[in-house]
Amino acid sequence: MTALTVGFIGAGRIGEPMVERLLAAGHRVRLYARRPEVRNRLAALGAEPVALVRDIAAADIVVSCLFGDDQISAVLPEVVAAMPEGAILLSHTTGTPDALDGLDRFAPNGRGATIVEASFSGTPEAVRAGELVVFLGGAPGDIATARRVVGCYAGTVIATGGRGSALRVKLLNNLLFAAVSQLTLQSLAAGRGLGIEEGVLLEVLSISSGGSTAGRYIAARGGSESFTAAVAPFLRKDVAACRDALGATDADIGTLLAAACTGPIDLGAVPTLEKGVVP
Structure with a gap:
């Protein structure tokens, strides 16, 4: 070639x-x-x-x-x-x-x-x-x-x-990743509150039905703290881009956006979306 x-x-x-x-x-x-x-x-x-x-x-x-x-x-x-x-x-x-x-x-x-x-x-x-x-x-x-x-x-x-299609696919993927990351981090925090070591729960999640790519990335980064420090700037950018690009469309991203913005990683306040209106 x-x-x-x-x-x-x-x-x-x-x-x-x-x-x-x-x-x-x-x-x-x-x-x-x-x-x-x-x-x-x-x-x-x-x-x-x-x-x-x-x-x-x-x-x-x-x-x-x-x-x-x-x-x-x-x-x-x-x-x-x-x-x-x-x-x-x-x-x-x-x-x-x-x-x-x-x-x-x-x-x-x-x-x-x-x-x-x-x-x-x-x-x-x-x-x-x-x-x-x-x-x-x-x-x-x-x-x-x-x-x-x-x-x-x-x-x-x-x-x-x-x-236009590839960016929209990627934004939805990243929005879901942000939401799953927040939920996984909350689960790890709940585990610590129950006396379960984070590494143990991450090992369980790596082979169990509650596992995810987010869980594998958290484990690979060495735990919640280092994962959060590494991904927070990128998730903030991507979630903001998703809000700006999709918030004015007919797509219902409100639930996903709320989940992505709720958790240990500060991604900003959850905006109120109205169809056709960019917050």
Whole structure:
């Protein structure tokens, strides 16, 4: 299979091993990274650091692994403006569809940006093992090209439909994960109140009907305290994005949102949702 030229921005905890896998698969990677240590590590593996963020646009496909909508709006307009016709922007960011839609006006000649959403579920370890789960939303032909990229670090790739669908799938997944995490943490606290060691209950949950991915992540992190510290910033962002993206639709997310915002992790007050109204 012919190698692609991939522009990449967002080489953080998840993005850096993505670049490693892309290079190992033989793709050319034009990398924009602000941290010198990241640039140096990945350059040693064959990545080509660029001085300006717009320089990553000279590629067949640009992969963005930014943190949220604010970074998309601040960084990607100049990249989209410089992308050649036919190039694809592949966005791994968990945010709102509106943020990506807002990039359309920056594409040259008013043609709109060619975007594939590539929301994912997994960890840096899953990326390094080639076992990430990725949801792709976009036009069928663009998704076929995107598979050539995400297939370097994903074990499962699911096409969810047109643009906007992958982000909505991911947001619902994350909202449910937040709710289950809160319930699991409350269960562990109840267990401690009953004199049951947290590690014992986590071991039970790992093989019993009350177990979940959240429970396995809590155990892998070494317990409630370290899990909460690690995931709280991400859950706050994702729950806020879910509220903003889905709160104005006809979808009834009130119960899920209440469960996600109730528990040991402070994700903010539960908003009152009315159909068609963003709180």
